[in-house]
Amino acid sequence: MYFGSVRFFKHVIVCVTILLIVIPCVVCVTLAVRLGETEDENRELKTEVSEYRQQGYRSEYSAEELFTLYKDSLQDKDGFLKLAREYDEEAFRDAAGTEAAVPAVKNTEPASETLTAIALDPADFEDEDDDTAEDDKPVTGARPAYEALYPELYANMPEELVYNADMDYVYLTFDDGPSKYTDSILEYLRVYGLKATFFVIPDGSEECAAKLRKIADEGHTIGIHTATHDYTKIYASVEAYLEDFKIAYDRVFDATGIRCKLFRFPGGSINDFNTEIRDDLIAEMNRRGFVYFDWNVDSGDALGATWTEMYNTVLKQTAAANRAVILMHDYNGGWNTVLVLEDIIKALISDKRGYKLDKLTEYVKPVQF
């Protein structure tokens, strides 16, 4: 009798042992193989997403649109979309990371406010205390010698000015021009009927003067940037800065007849090169009535940002600002700026928030670090 015999129980024990060991082993091996395949697939998908982003003008397209564009060559739609979205989130996180370097300007002021204009007559400063002078300077009674320099170098500002209410306004600004790309930038602005602001580096040549006239004739704002853009030189002293500024100011005037009121410090008002003279310099430029604009959106173009980085950063930082002053560059190394400009313009003007793109004037409350 086999059932109930010793042999039967031996066989039962052997069978149970085999089931307990072999089945889990088989399951484990199968899962491991499957997991490996999934990882490989994920890796391939990640590469695909990255490649398609590179080819397909990236975040201009949503993940779904991207899949539609490339669906013929893709099998795993869900996987692709998931990774494409992660890719976008990463890009936005990167963009947010760079934002930390650019202090956001809180726009908590009322819609409009009246400010007393800075007095412009140099004679006024002989006997009067200047509100913008630094408190921590030794009180000697003597005015700094540089106040006497260039007695005609004053901005002709209104006696009293009321800032425009400009919530959701976006100001495109281009530094360092004119360049070989100026015409292209002007063309995009013309096509979309937009006005922008150029903080220029006039070199005194006739070619440069012609481009400055074109910028002015097309209704954009010209502001002074610098004549040399040599940080070490211009920030050596207030006198050195004024000398450089005056050269640029005169060149713009000679080319266009415009006496600029706005300017942008090379490197922004707070940079590593002007720490020694910063407070005096800002006070002196304020005293002369000139208004400087920093920025609260940095396209990163001068730092070598890619098309995608520029596009994502500009849109994200603009969305975070109540009103945005966008830093871009019009310089010979700036082909990326020209490539991305139209797409940025299109995205901004079609945004549901209803951004209004305009040029800077003295009636725009300055964005300053």
Ligand SMILES: [Zn+2]
């Ligand atoms: Zn610059």
